[in-house]
Amino acid sequence: MLSSFLLAPLGEPSVRHTLAAIVALALGAGPIGVFLMLRRMSLVGDAMAHAILPGVAIGFLAAGLDVFAMTLGGLVAGLVIALSAGAVSRTTKLQEDASLAVFLLVSLALGVVIVTVRGIDIDQLMTFLFGETAAKMNADKLLVIDTNATISLVALALIYRPLVLGCVDPGFLRSVSRADGIAHLTFLVLLVLNLINAFHVLGTLLGVGIIIIPAAVARFWTRDISLMIALAILCGLISGFAGVLLAFHAAIPSGPVVTLVAGVLYAGSVLFGRVGGLVWQAFPGRHLEA
Amino acid sequence: MPALRFHNLTLGYDRHPAVHHLDGAVEQGALVAIVGPNGAGKSTLFKGITGALAPLSGAIERDGLDARDIAYLPQVADIDRTFPINVYDMVAMGLWREKGLFGGIGRGDRDTVAHAIATVGLTGFEKRSIGTLSGGQMQRMLFARLLIQDARVIVLDEPFTAIDERTATDLLELVRRWHSEGRTVLAALHDIGLVKASFPQTLLLAREPVAWGATADVLTAENMNRSRLMCEAFDDQAAACAAPQAA
Numbered sequence: 314m315l316s317s318f319l320l321a322p323l324g325e326p327s328v329r330h331t332l333a334a335i336v337a338l339a340l341g342a343g344p345i346g347v348f349l350m351l352r353r354m355s356l357v358g359d360a361m362a363h364a365i366l367p368g369v370a371i372g373f374l375a376a377g378l379d380v381f382a383m384t385l386g387g388l389v390a391g392l393v394i395a396l397s398a399g400a401v402s403r404t405t406k407l408q409e410d411a412s413l414a415v416f417l418l419v420s421l422a423l424g425v426v427i428v429t430v431r432g433i434d435i436d437q438l439m440t441f442l443f444g445e446t447a448a449k450m451n452a453d454k455l456l457v458i459d460t461n462a463t464i465s466l467v468a469l470a471l472i473y474r475p476l477v478l479g480c481v482d483p484g485f486l487r488s489v490s491r492a493d494g495i496a497h498l499t500f501l502v503l504l505v506l507n508l509i510n511a512f513h514v515l516g517t518l519l520g521v522g523i524i525i526i527p528a529a530v531a532r533f534w535t536r537d538i539s540l541m542i543a544l545a546i547l548c549g550l551i552s553g554f555a556g557v558l559l560a561f562h563a564a565i566p567s568g569p570v571v572t573l574v575a576g577v578l579y580a581g582s583v584l585f586g587r588v589g590g591l592v593w594q595a596f597p598g599r600h601l602e603a
Numbered sequence: 604m605p606a607l608r609f610h611n612l613t614l615g616y617d618r619h620p621a622v623h624h625l626d627g628a629v630e631q632g633a634l635v636a637i638v639g640p641n642g643a644g645k646s647t648l649f650k651g652i653t654g655a656l657a658p659l660s661g662a663i664e665r666d667g668l669d670a671r672d673i674a675y676l677p678q679v680a681d682i683d684r685t686f687p688i689n690v691y692d693m694v695a696m697g698l699w700r701e702k703g704l705f706g707g708i709g710r711g712d713r714d715t716v717a718h719a720i721a722t723v724g725l726t727g728f729e730k731r732s733i734g735t736l737s738g739g740q741m742q743r744m745l746f747a748r749l750l751i752q753d754a755r756v757i758v759l760d761e762p763f764t765a766i767d768e769r770t771a772t773d774l775l776e777l778v779r780r781w782h783s784e785g786r787t788v789l790a791a792l793h794d795i796g797l798v799k800a801s802f803p804q805t806l807l808l809a810r811e812p813v814a815w816g817a818t819a820d821v822l823t824a825e826n827m828n829r830s831r832l833m834c835e836a837f838d839d840q841a842a843a844c845a846a847p848q849a850a
Contacts, residue, residue, distance in 0.1 A: 351686060474704055478696055481686040481733070484677035485748075488653045489699040491671075536732045538687045 322561045331450040331557050331567070334458045334514050338523060339549030341462035342507045344469055344542045346528030346549075348500060351480050351538075355525050357410055360417040361501075362508050362521035365391040366424035369517065374431050380454045384461075384509055391505030394420055399498055454513050461506040468503055472496040477538065514553075515568035522572035523549050530578050533586025548578055604666050606631045606756050606787040607652065612661035614644070614651040619841065620659060621647040623811045629789065631666075634782040636802035636818065637791045639830055643808045645791035649675065649758050652789070665756070672700060674754035676745055678761055684734050690744050691729040694720055697751030719747040724773065739770035746774050757781055759790040763797065775801060795822060809833035 322328040349358045368390025369383045376382035394416045402409035469476075475496035478486040486493050504524075511520030527548035531541045556571030563570070584591050605628035614622040622644035629635055637645045650656035651663055654670025665673070695708060695716050702708065708716075720726055723743040728736070736744065742762065749757060759778070763771045779801070781788050792798050798805055798818060805821040807813040809830035814821040 471704070474699075477686075477688065478699075480683060481688050481693070482677070482682045482696075484655070484681045485675065485696070487655045488673070488675035488677075489671050489752075490704075492704060536687045536734070537689070541687060 318562065319558065322558055325561075327450045328557070328561055330452060330455045331514065332554060334450060334455050334510075335553030335557060336550065337455075337459045337462035338507075338510050338514055339527070339546050339553055341465040341503075341510060342524040343527055343531075343546035343549050345465065345500075345504055345507045346524040346526075347531065347538070347542050347545050348476055348480070349504070349525060350528040350532065354410075355529070357413050358504060358508075358525055359521050360410075360413050361391060361395065361504055362511075362517060363424075364394045364413075364417045364420040365505065365508055365512065366517050367420050367427055369512065370424045370427045374427065380451075380457055380513065384457050384513070387509045387512060388505060390420065391508060392502060395501035395505055396498060399501055403494070450514070458510045458513055461510045465503045465506050468499055472499050476500060515571055516566065519568035519572045522568075522575055523553060526572070526575035526579055527552065530575070530582045530586075533582035533588055533590055536588055548575065552578060604631070605629055605664075606633070606666050606668075607789075608664040608666075610662045610664070612651065612663060613659045613844075614647050614656055615659050618659065620844070621810060622651065622808070623844075624661075625808075625812050627806075627812070627815055629787060631787060632782070632785045633787055633804055634778070634802055635787075635789045635804045635806060636798040637789060637806050637808055638793075638795070638798060638822070639808035639813075640833065642810075643830065643833065644810050645808055646678065646760055648808065649760050649789070649791065652756075652758055668756065672754060673756045673758055674749050674752040676749055676757075676759045676762055678764075679738070679741055679745070682733075682741075684736075684741070686734075687732055689730050689732050690720070690725060690736070691716065693733055693744055694747045694751065697748035700752065715751055716747075719750040720744075722750060723747045723777070739766040742766050742770060742774060746777055750777070754786070756787045757789070759788065761791050761793070763792065763794065771797075798822065 323332075346355075346358070349355050365387040368386035368388070370386070371390075372379070372382035372384070372386025375386070394413070398409060398413040398416045401407055402412045472492070472495075475486060475490060475492040479493045479496060483493065507524055508521060511523055514520065515523060527545040528541070530548045531544035534544055535541050552571050552575035556574040557567050559574070560567040560570040582590065585593075587593065607629040609625045609627055612622060612625040613620045621642075625648070637648065639645055647656065651658060652665075652670070653673050653675040695712070697719070698706075698708065698712055698715070702712075717726075717729075720729060723746050725740065725743050725747065728740065728744075733741065733744070746762075749759075762774060762778075766774075775797070778788055778790065790802070792802070799822060802818055804816065805818040806815045807821050807826055807830055810833055813830045814823075814826045
């Protein structure tokens with residue numbers, strides 16, 4: 314029974330592609346989510362997810378459900394918004410979150426106008442927003458997702474030091490290096506790449522879940538950043554695999570199911586997490602000698 | 604050749620000066636206290652010296668040093684203590700100028716880091732996350748990082764604020780050691796007794812420089828009163844400054 318639940322879907326090439334895509338997605342998105350959380354930018358990630366919508370819509374209108382066109386459109390829109398919001402907040406008094414919120418709203422409105430003016434049927438809209446049932450995953454998409462994840466991991470390794478130091482002690486970083494600005498902008502670009510990955514697997518509305526929720530889960534289990542990143546990846550893998558298989562059997566889009574599985578892991582971590590979980594707080598045990 | 608020279612320096616925010624028309628020089632190897640009320644421009648001056656803030660007018664000469672070669676201790680309040688990083692990694696960040704973005708940390712570097720941690724009395728705390736440190740331990744850790752930076756000019760923003768006496772004594776000992784090694788040290792301080800006891804020179808700042816020179820000559824009752832009278836608020840209606848601008 315269990316083995317048929319797990320193994321039967323693997324007969325489908327598209328399911329195998331989807332699960333492979335989940336591996337790439339989790340690897341790329343895990344560390345990005347951790348840094349979003351540590352930089353207190355989780356909601357910024359959410360905003361960016363909506364902000365890439367018009368780009369994807371333009372790509373969709375130009376070339377239909379062509380993965381390269383939609384990726385390029387989302388990439389351009391995401392980069393324009395991330396870089397202009399970053400530039401506005403760095404050169405003016407407006408905080409980055411406020412600046413991004415403005416760009417997000419304008420961008421989302423533009424996306425809705427583009428999609429509705431052109432006319433889109435409800436099935437396509439659902440796909441757009443919530444991801445596809447596994448049947449639509451193909452080798453082209455997998456190639457795009459793997460490339461994005463690879464770029465993301467390599468670039469993140471390159472900016473890792475300034476990214477960490479920029480979170481914990483920005484004044485010191487600026488006193489020893491000019492890398493903080495470039496590291497921050499690179500990070501926003503990587504966020505866009507991973508959002509596009511998540512979009513291809515899970516849809517624009519919920520894709521960001523597999524970036525943000527695993528990081529929040531990991532925070533409940535460790536105080537060490539390397540371990541936190543590893544746990545976030547693991548959590549992304551578990552939610553992704555379980556969610557995709559469940560969605561396949563129920564024949565519903567994978568976006569909400571994956572996000573729900575991640576939500577269950579989150580709830581469990583809030584309760585039982587070793588670092589600040591509620592149960593540990595309620596029953597801390599006797600105090601120590603020193 | 605002085606370590607730092609200020610030419611009619613004005614630093615500030617939104618065109619409002621926080622340090623106004625500062626002229627003068629800090630000699631090589633000097634140990635200088637920067638004293639003044641809150642809002643006097645002490646931190647602003649340090650941001651200017653370390654290159655984080657560009658002058659509104661005037662200039663800072665650093666004797667050929669890059670601004671990034673000046674070691675800087677920011678106020679502890681600027682550090683995100685919830686960030687999951689341990690004491691060892693935080694101290695090792697002092698190697699940045701040497702290692703840059705990608706350089707590896709070898710055995711010699713590990714010895715350097717361990718030695719710095721031992722010097723400030725934090726041996727055994729290497730794996731502790733910074734969120735678990737007390738205020739005094741936090742400051743000891745930041746001094747270990749300064750030790751590793753091995754800089755010729757060291758700038759300390761309120762290094763002894765909110766820490767206990769023993770920690771302050773230990774850390775002051777490090778400042779004296781830097782002074783004896785010929786390094787140039789500037790420290791923003793509020794403890795006048797400490798300044799009089801340990802800092803040969805003082806700059807009394809109240810947006811405008813009030814007095815600058817030997818500590819005993821600077822910290823007179825008259826000068827201290829003048830510095831307190833300084834108006835802290837920016838004047839939104841202020842006219843453009845008519846004083847001669849530096850070329």
